[in-house]
Amino acid sequence: MTLTTLRLSKSDKSVSLRKRGEGQPVLLVHGVGMQSAAWGPQFNALSDLYHVIAVDLPGHGGSDRLASGSQLPDFVHWLHDVAITLNLGPVAIAGHSMGALIAAGFAAEYADMVSRVALLNGVYRRDSSASEAVIKRAAEIREGKIDLETPLSRWFGNSPADVAARRQVADWLGSMDREGYAVAYDAFAHGDATYASEMSGVACPFLAITGDADPNSTPAMSDAMAAAVQNGRAIVIEGHRHMVNLTAPDTVTAHLIDWLDQPAAKRMAQ
Numbered sequence: 001m002t003l004t005t006l007r008l009s010k011s012d013k014s015v016s017l018r019k020r021g022e023g024q025p026v027l028l029v030h031g032v033g034m035q036s037a038a039w040g041p042q043f044n045a046l047s048d049l050y051h052v053i054a055v056d057l058p059g060h061g062g063s064d065r066l067a068s069g070s071q072l073p074d075f076v077h078w079l080h081d082v083a084i085t086l087n088l089g090p091v092a093i094a095g096h097s098m099g100a101l102i103a104a105g106f107a108a109e110y111a112d113m114v115s116r117v118a119l120l121n122g123v124y125r126r127d128s129s130a131s132e133a134v135i136k137r138a139a140e141i142r143e144g145k146i147d148l149e150t151p152l153s154r155w156f157g158n159s160p161a162d163v164a165a166r167r168q169v170a171d172w173l174g175s176m177d178r179e180g181y182a183v184a185y186d187a188f189a190h191g192d193a194t195y196a197s198e199m200s201g202v203a204c205p206f207l208a209i210t211g212d213a214d215p216n217s218t219p220a221m222s223d224a225m226a227a228a229v230q231n232g233r234a235i236v237i238e239g240h241r242h243m244v245n246l247t248a249p250d251t252v253t254a255h256l257i258d259w260l261d262q263p264a265a266k267r268m269a270q
Contacts, residue, residue, distance in 0.1 A: 016062030021047035031097030041249035059180015072191030211240030
């Protein structure tokens with residue numbers, strides 16, 4: 001997974017990414033505190049079949065940050081800049097966590113540029129208690145109070161696969177640009193309902209995957225997102241938490257291949 005750095009056409013910011021393979025383009029977008037390498041299992045498997053591009057989010061890996069105060073639409077517009085720069089579209093987009101919010105927003109704003117969308121461990125309309133907790137955490141991160149142990153304990157269990165993935169994720173979190181992390185996390189904390197009312201306009205094949213033991217990106221959220229779109233399906237992976245693409249890589253990859261093989265759907269009249 002060799003990194004490439006490009007200048008974006010519209011913003012002139014630098015973006016780092018990994019790309020390999022030929023055929024249908026598939027764009028992979030990771031979550032807050034991660035990097036494009038977090039898609040390793042899926043990147044390796046899917047690039048044998050498709051043209052796969054895994055990007056580093058702004059302020060992550062080798063990509064330039066967005067400005068302080070940027071919110072979810074700014075990340076969606078950044079991804080549009082990436083797609084334009086790479087001449088992608090229609091493109092299949094799979095996003096994890098914050099990447100899922102960005103992917104959903106992209107599908108809502110730029111429907112003609114999306115062939116299908118998959119959301120892994122996505123959040124959708126948090127309840128008031130969950131919303132207050134994540135906004136509080138975002139404020140703490142902005143103040144420089146970085147607690148990595150709490151999310152790691154939420155995201156992983158004690159299975160061998162969880163333990164191995166946790167070590168790698170801890171390394172990525174520990175190497176984060178602190179300002180880039182704070183900007184992205186604040187957008188993540190406030191973005192769970194930003195595009196919720198526009199989901200009914202998403203007509204392409206839509207997949208929502210989460211783990212049955214993920215307390216923040218819950219099965220109920222995946223079900224609600226799949227019900228909100230025109231051509232949606234929700235899958236819950238038993239015995240897994242927030243990092244399903246790393247702890248259940250073969251299962252996730254198989255579901256993504258099935259999603260990529262689905263015929264495109266026509267948009268219904270609104």
